[in-house]
Amino acid sequence: MTLWSVTSYLLLPYVLVSLAWRALRYPAYWHRWPERFGFIGSLEGSRVIWVHAVSVGEVRSAAALIEALADRYPHHRLLVTTMTPTGSDQVRELFGGRVTHTYVPYDFPDAVNRFLDRAAPELAVIAETEFWPNLFRACKYRGIPLCLVNVRLSQASFRGYTWVGRTTRAMFANADLICAQTRIDAQRLRNLGVRDHTIEVMGNLKFDVELPRDLMTEGERLRRQWGCDRPVWIAASTHPGEERRILDAFAILLSRYPDMLLVLVPRHPERFAAVVRLCRRRGYHVARRSIDTGALPAEVNVLVGDTMGELQRLYAGADVSLIGGSLVPKGGQNPLEACAVSVPVIFGQWMFHFEEISAMALERGAARQVHSVQALASAVSLYFEQPALRREAGRAAHSLIEDNHGALARTLELMAERLPQIGFTGSDVKRRDELSRASD
Known part of the structure; x- marks a missing residue:
């Protein structure tokens, strides 16, 4: 033996x-x-x-x-x-x-x-x-x-x-x-x-992931439910310690965009309830994706994604994405699901599990890297304030996928x-x- x-x-x-x-x-x-x-x-x-x-x-x-x-x-x-x-x-x-x-x-x-x-x-x-x-x-x-x-x-x-x-x-x-x-x-x-x-x-096989044919239609339907005119930021696959920083940045952003919706998706399902409690303690009006499947009331400012298997659909309904696991030393999660639906990507300093992909996204202008809560708020705000820049970054994100099939x-x-x-x-x-x- x-x-x-x-x-x-x-x-x-x-x-x-x-x-x-x-x-x-x-x-x-x-x-x-x-x-x-x-x-x-x-x-x-x-x-x-x-x-x-x-x-x-x-x-x-x-x-x-x-x-x-x-x-x-x-x-x-x-x-x-x-x-x-x-x-x-x-x-x-x-x-x-x-x-x-x-x-x-x-x-x-x-x-x-x-x-x-x-x-x-x-x-x-x-x-x-x-x-x-x-x-x-x-x-x-x-x-x-x-x-x-x-x-x-x-x-x-x-x-x-x-x-x-x-x-x-x-x-x-x-x-x-x-x-x-x-x-x-x-x-x-x-x-x-x-x-x-x-x-x-x-x-990387991740570049060859095929999108469901109705994915973008589903994203548009979600956006209508959330509110077509309100800015939507998704923070996806988050880990312990990240949600507090994300909510700190969200508080800064709300002063500029009071109708903003944050879609917050914890990485692990056993943390769904804890993240809902954290958001409510911060004073936010929280909805849960598993329960609130229809049109969201205007006063809801945080939607916790507590379902499985629909992350890419949630990406497709958002304007800007933050990649979890990167604001704490976890090494980051896969940014390509956001890129595939032409959503600009933001990530923190720890992307060592996706170092080549993150470098390619930065080089092409599909992503921005931040090192503080204030920088995170500024990066999200920049994409909201400059729709042309956001669309350009989205196109760069999509071409990153297409060029590496x-x-x-x-x-x-x-x-x-x-x-x-x-x-x-x-x-x-x-x-x-x-x-x-x-x-x-």
């Missing part, structure tokens, strides 16, 4: 306490515990392609890839795993019954082997950078081709991996293909000792080219060629 395996078992009490603590705050965590230890329904008799995406953001990023795999391999069953209930909800919303969902097992050898015995995938696809030494090792031992896609490695993550460099190298050595987002990510992987021949720079086609093409390594059948090359021609 490896040192990591021993360590993982020693961490079991902490894992159980952490899971129970999460369940107290968000009851959905009480459900389906056996799946987290590999007790899933058997998929025997099915040819399975397994895709893992940890939570909501990763599911959305991998959605086009999952759709493409389902299209290319109609005789396979798509198994999608997540770690969080919100990720599970996102899978159900996006794919319904077209895929099978379970929670991924914790990285205990027994749980991993039980999961793989029952799932028996022909291919494992892990979205973004996940730390699963036992799971990856078990895939290699069983001859299951392992592809890591949309891999990013921030400077902070790189430093963390260096602390367990031996385990990290052994873990990545089990991968047959690693699709890095950028050259910087690829170089960091090499610096960790990952074999160069397994690494390819593919771009293609990671999905490149990733699928590379999978098909490496047939001996990842076990696809020759009959699937035709679909690869069709997709390549479509992307030209």
Whole structure:
């Protein structure tokens, strides 16, 4: 048994306490515990392609890839795993019954082997950078081709991996293909000792997320409900400590724009009620998206987005966006969902999880970076005072998406080219060629 395996078992009490603590705050965590230890329904008799995406953001990023795999391999069953209930909800919303969902097992050898015995995938696809030494090792031992896609490695993550460099190298050595987002990510992987021949720079799948056809219509409908003439600012995917700063900036802005609406969307559903209470203590008239679905009264000045799966719809109804996780040292959230609907982006100083994307957005004039509450209020005010500037920034945001499409086609093409390594059948090359021609 490896040192990591021993360590993982020693961490079991902490894992159980952490899971129970999460369940107290968000009851959905009480459900389906056996799946987290590999007790899933058997998929025997099915040819399975397994895709893992940890939570909501990763599911959305991998959605086009999952759709493409389902299209290319109609005789396979798509198994999608997540770690969080919100990720599970996102899978159900996006794919319904077209895929099978379970929670991924914790990285205990027994749980991993039980999961793989029952799932028996022909291919494992892990979205973004996940730390699963036992799971990856078990895939290699069983001859299951392992592809890591949309891999990013921030400077902070790189430093963390260096602390367990031996385990990290052994873990990545089990991968047959690693699709890095950028050259910087690829170089960091090499610096960790990952074999160069397994690494390819593919771009970011987040640029290939397809928008629902009625998204902009839905955004316009929301705007009519909120008030077409009032300025609307959305602060999305916020973390603890950020809401206070956002409300401080909002107080400054209200003195200039007394009819302004703030759409405040906490990152984690277990914090919805706490954020509502915070806003009310500040003296604001608060509505909740889950309850107040019709026209908002004019006196409502804060709408808390306490629903799941409609963040992009909320973006589409706003004038200006703030990206959460950036006013506190969390590393920021994905700004591309706002960019895709032509909404200018503002973020704080901490965007290390999206350093290349944020730099591209700043360079193109699609975003502004702020370092204080006053600067945040000034940036929002600037976009409201200068509609032409706001529209120009929105166009720049949208062009950022359009100009960086293609990671999905490149990733699928590379999978098909490496047939001996990842076990696809020759009959699937035709679909690869069709997709390549479509992307030209």
